[in-house]
Amino acid sequence: MNKGNQTRASILAAATNLASKDGLAGLSIGSLAKDLGLSKSGLFGHFGSKDALLMAVTEAASERFVELVMRPAFKEPAGRPRLERLFENWLDWSESREFPGGCPIMAATLELDDQPGPLRDYLLSQQQRWLDTIAQAARISISVGHMDEAVDCEQVAFEFNAIGFGYHFSQRFLRDSSARQKARTAFRTLLQNCAPTSPKDGPPESPRGAEATEETNDE
Amino acid sequence: MNKGNQTRASILAAATNLASKDGLAGLSIGSLAKDLGLSKSGLFGHFGSKDALLMAVTEAASERFVELVMRPAFKEPAGRPRLERLFENWLDWSESREFPGGCPIMAATLELDDQPGPLRDYLLSQQQRWLDTIAQAARISISVGHMDEAVDCEQVAFEFNAIGFGYHFSQRFLRDSSARQKARTAFRTLLQNCAPTSPKDGPPESPRGAEATEETNDE
């Protein structure tokens, strides 16, 4: 590996750390350079602009997410085990030592929800990919008989994701030490509600997500 | 009302707007003054420091939250209706025209999870109050027979909150037009899972939250 790419990588690592703690907006080239013992201009030369640096940080984190969270889950057998693995990997990722300030993608997502531009576009595509992966895993779960056919897979993805957000909030902001257990409990309930009508444990119940058109009073 | 308090109020309103879109970190006195047609120093004099301004914005939003979300829910009968009202009010609040960039409290929460100080302390106390309110409403629901006695109310608060976060994400970042419906569905499922063992509709099921000590492999 070149010297250039090498320091570029170390810059990205330090930048990820900083962005994790202070957000993308809180990431300044000056402080980043000081942390690394580099000059501002020397660091700057590696990326050409602040926006390019932010994009590079985001891309790096995103690729790492695929590597650590998504990819290993596909070694699990299709269906419920894969979904469970996706969930556990995500929690692990969220409290990884790699991100002392929490998942930078989630932080960036909430930071950029009203700031259009290529960075938001990229994040959006990645988030949709993530939700698609969950929904697709749910669809496979149905086809292998781990879930009821009436289950709404988009709804499952929504709730899967919601539990993750709730966990992140409880863990990082509230510092609730039982956050992970609560997230696990919520996730188990979610899967349980999706179980086929004749599972080996638990009584039958009405599967969720079948009520596409329902009575909604307002809106 | 004094002239001073009057402009102070208008400053707070404009600042809330700005913070809603760009986050607390993105709120600058210069741009705020320009928006209002004031001088920087004139605006500055009302608060004495940037931190004080941020705190004032947060307090104002928090008080408004109590007024618009929490308070009206207590006009509903105790139990399930109150919980439902809390939830709907929260969703309404989240997409209120008052906050073009989404709930500033939620944004601040995710922004400050690693920045200790009085502002974080205040937000933490408010968030805990919010979660306590939900848990307490669940406890009352049990006592009036709307929920099973085995229900873990802290767990309910966690999931209630998680659905709200998931909604905020889907609505504001993904721009998913069915976000609200998904959130409603998730919430209805949550309540359904908490129903007493002999409800008038739906088959019996194992109530949640009773598994305090369980097998957890790692961690």
Add this chain to the structure above:
DNA sequence: TAAAATAACGAACGTTCGTGCTTTTTTGCA
């Protein structure tokens, strides 16, 4: 209506921001 208090102003402070230049140092290859 006169006096006291407050609100708002404009200019300037020192600092940090991102970003260009130019120069020096380091690296990798013939």
Add this chain to the structure above:
DNA sequence: TGCAAAAAAGCACGAACGTTCGTTATTTTA
């Protein structure tokens, strides 16, 4: 070992940041 290329540093810029100052204009109180 010498030399071109790449990397890093140095310096400077214009703008924006939060903040302080002294002064003027406007309210409020007496």
